[in-house]
Amino acid sequence: MMDLIVIPILALLAATAVTVARIRNLWAAVMFTGIYSFLSASWMLILDAPDVAFTEAAVGAGITTILMLATLSLTPRRHRKSGRLSSEDFEERPSKSPLVPLLIVTITGCALVYGTFDMPHFGDPNAPIQVYPQPSFVEKSQPDMHGLPNVVTAVLASYRGYDTLGETAVIFTAGIAVLLILRKNTDDQGTSESQSVTGENA
Amino acid sequence: MTDFLGLYNYWIVIFLMMTGFYIVIARENLIKTIIGLNIFQTSVFLLYITMGKVTGGTAPILKGSHSGESHGAESHGAESHGAEHGQELHAAAEGHLDSGVEAVTEIYSNPIPSVLMLTAIVVGIATTALALALVVRIREEYGTIEEDEILEMDRNS
Incomplete structure (x- = not known):
């Protein structure tokens, strides 16, 4: 049964990605990105990664969409004073001939597909990724963590705790950088639109 | 035929990845480019998660208990x-x-790809936020978010 539900999810994922590439209205593109994130979260759930699925649904579909919408509201094509905004203001211009990018993408894709022929098959229990870090840590994690059943949490918060600390440092740095970039220059009378996004990032 | 079934997931992921890549290189709108980067990034998450799956496996949440309380049960x-x-x-x-x-x-299934991708998702939102802040700043400075118009202004100045 699980195998059957994968097919529509993958088809929808591919269709959503193509729609994002083709659609010109940026609001719609942002919304389709949210849909794409939710669909990929569903697939992750089927692939036995519920933790990643939750995070992808919350962060990828939620926070990213909010940040993108906030940015869109700050970057209409016309200046705000010239009346109400319409959907026209969030359309990108028609792009030039897509032939060269399509060619590049096709060649890269073919090279990557050629690369997959050496990959271990999907679900193969003897693939290097399953064998190499000695899997016995899965058994040991529960006594190590005083009965915590979720191995992902155990690895994330304890075995790779320094990595998670570094990740927090990355978030902190990004937050500071966003604040610095969007800070209003007092000497230079810029537009007053910049402040609202900073709150979202905190 | 077995090749097709065994590698099918990777090909879907590559298709998604290339769609994101196409958006990044073909579109001139800066926000659209960031959307493309996001799609690319999500496809990388999917690639890792796909590799961690074991046939017949279940999510890496242990059912057996080593803690004192449920030991009797x-x-x-x-x-x-x-x-x-x-x-x-x-x-x-x-x-x-x-x-x-x-x-x-x-x-x-293997918990390690999940852990790595959890970290990657959070770092990804940090880079996205930074990129979007830069877009807002560029819009303030140039009045547009179309890449070629920005380059044109740079050339003329």
Whole structure:
């Protein structure tokens, strides 16, 4: 049964990605990105990664969409004073001939597909990724963590705790950088639109 | 044919990845470019998660209990559920070696790709936020978010 539900999810994922590439209205593109994130979260759930699925649904579909919408509201094509905004203001211009990018993408894709022929098959229990870090840590994690059943949490918060600390440092740095970039220059009378996004990032 | 079924997921991921790549290189709108980067990034998450899946496996949340509280219930659970309690990441082939102790071993998918991708998702939102802040700043400075118009202004100045 699980195998059957994968097919529509993958088809929808591919269709959503193509729609994002083709659609010109940026609001719609942002919304389709949210849909794409939710669909990929569903697939992750089927692939036995519920933790990643939750995070992808919350962060990828939620926070990213909010940040993108906030940015869109700050970057209409016309200046705000010239009346109400319409959907026209969030359309990108028609792009030039897509032939060269399509060619590049096709060649890269073919090279990557050629690369997959050496990959271990999907679900193969003897693939290097399953064998190499000695899997016995899965058994040991529960006594190590005083009965915590979720191995992902155990690895994330304890075995790779320094990595998670570094990740927090990355978030902190990004937050500071966003604040610095969007800070209003007092000497230079810029537009007053910049402040609202900073709150979202905190 | 077995090749097709075994590698099908990778090809879907590559298709998604290339769609994101196409958006990044073909579109001139800066926000659209960031959307493309996001799609690319999500496809990389999917690639890793796909690699961590083991056939017949389940999510890496241990069912057996080593904590004191539920230790007493263990033998009862083992009887009623057909001794469904050990923790094995390995699939049946290697599970057989341990099966002298436990009759049925549970197969878990690999937790390590999940952990790596959790970190990557959070770092990804940080870079996205930074990129979007830069877009807002560029819009303030140039009045447009179309890449070629920005380059044109740079050339003329």
